[in-house]
Amino acid sequence: RQIFEGECGDAVLQGLVVLDVSPAPDASQLLVQVGPLAPAVPLDPAAVAAALAGAAGWLRTEVAAAITRKRTPRLVFRYVPGAPMCTDDDCRSDGESEVQP
Numbered sequence: 001r002q003i004f005e006g007e008c009g010d011a012v013l014q015g016l017v018v019l020d021v022s023p024a025p026d027a028s029q030l031l032v033q034v035g036p037l038a039p040a041v042p043l044d045p046a047a048v049a050a051a052l053a054g055a056a057g058w059l060r061t062e063v064a065a066a067i068t069r070k071r072t073p074r075l076v077f078r079y080v081p082g083a084p085m086c087t088d089d090d091c092r093s094d095g096e097s098e099v100q101p
Contacts (some may be wrong), residue, residue: 002038007062012051015043019080025096036081052077058084 004013024031030048034052036043052059056075064072 004034008055010051010055012043012047012065013055015041016048016079017051017097024076027073028071029076033078035079039082043079043081045081048079049077052079 004016004018015037017037019033019035021030021032023029034048056077060072060075063075099101
């Protein structure tokens with residue numbers, strides 16, 4: 001969450017919060033689920049996907065700086081538009097979009 005709010009100049013990314021990060025299918029790739037920071041402010045899933053795709057390299061670099069591993073995992077993003085602060089599969093809504101850089 002801190003990366004989106006504090007260090008990112010993109011308004012779309014600043015409107016997102018990280019909901020969950022999990023291995024997908026293993027630790028070489030991580031599924032990063034993001035949702036709207038303010039559920040009352042709708043975000044366009046296409047704009048979210050484009051912003052995440054454009055920032056994927058930078059986000060991976062930020063992850064690499066924050067962890068101590070030989071290889072930085074690949075990040076796959078999934079936008080969950082109606083599930084702020086939700087972390088389990090039952091909270092997902094229709095309209096998810098996934099970004100694979």
